[in-house]
Amino acid sequence: MIQLKPFPEVLVLTFVTMGVFARGALADFQNPHPNVDFKIFQFPRDAMPRLDGDTSDWEIVPDDYTYGTEFLNDTEDGHGVEIDRKDLDVKVTVGWVKGMNRLYFLYEAHDDFWDFERTNPRGYLNDIFEIAVDGDRSGGPFILNPKILPPDNKDQMSPEFLENHIRFAGVHAQNYHIYTPPVNNAWVLVWGAQPWIGEFPYSNHAFSHDLKHGESGKLILECWITPFDYAPFDRPEDAVETELEEGVEIGLSWSILDFDGDKRDGHYNLAHNVQMVKDATYLIPFRLAPIEATLQPDLKAEWTFKILDVDAGMVSFHDESIGKITSWKWDFGDGTTSNERNPIHEFGPGVRKMITLKVTGPKGSSKRTRYWDVITK
Helix, strand or coil: CCCCCCCCHHHHHHHHHCCCCHHHHCCCCCCCCCCCCCEEEECCHHHCCCCCCCHHHHCCCCHHHEEEHHHCEECCCCCECCCCCCCEEEEEEEEECCCCCCEEEEEEEEECCCCCCCCCCCCCCCCEEEEEEECCCCCCECCCCCCCCCCCCCCCCCHHHHHHHHHCCCCCCEEEEEECCCCCCCCEEECCCCHHHHCCCCEEEEEEECCCCCCCEEEEEEEEECCEEECCCCCHHHCEECCCCCCCEEEEEEEEEEECCCCEEEEEECCCCHHHHCEHHHCEEEEECCCCHHHCCCEECCEEEEEEECCCCEEEEEECCEECCCEEEEECCCCCEECCCCCEEECCCEECCCEEEEEEECCEEEEEEECCCCEEC
């Protein structure tokens, strides 16, 4: 039985949370798409995509959220950026829903030779769509830690390899090898020690295709994954999900491994550097976009609250209304009001039966009332 060496908490903080390896390297990586605003489409909550292989849910997404073959570069197998669209042609669209820590993907691919019935002990002998994500953009290696595993150590049963795999691989950023399509196996191979991130409720998927091995044709994949700032190998209940917030950038990239019945025929990637599969320094910044104006109402009142001190009755209120607003009026249900946008209010003890926010703007007014939500002692 192999005993793992103690791994001090301070080093876990350094390697996992601070992304110490990336601090010098981030400036060295040149984004191959400096003039592209990579963004992630925000689905309205009443239009979340259903994973069923039907792309109609994605028809509301503008074209400039989709990134096709023209953004890829084969940096290993000789194709470069001159990619024959008759051989392989892909489109990737990414979405999110405010309040949920999920990244939705629509992958549409045409291949002249779909390779998915051969077996390999490593699990790689299959056409693959590979996603790497670093939710908090901590950067740095996330598969191989040079502080634990010497670069020349190839022994997967060595104590150093197991130490690296369990303590480090996939912990602060994650890599998903998605089989396109899967046959008699899991839909995804997680490169890391967290196989649970490839299972519901942390991810989900659906395919649409009518393919046979060796034939050409189109495949559609819909999936969602959960990015993690901290993903331990054995205790998903201790994991820390990335809190997805509007306007914030995350690290994201993908690659396509194309097999045509023999050895791999192409490794195309968005970062134009294959290091993206194991080093988050090389991931592309993607911005979590707001809801498109055409999908928003002209004016809609909405708000949230947070109890700061339940005994003192201190509650903060946060306006999340949509539209151009010139005035706010809060009715706290206790005979008091406020015209501040984000007020803090002191209540007496009890259950607040009704609190209302009224917003007014050029398009009129809107109210949002919540019942029995705020409770203080």
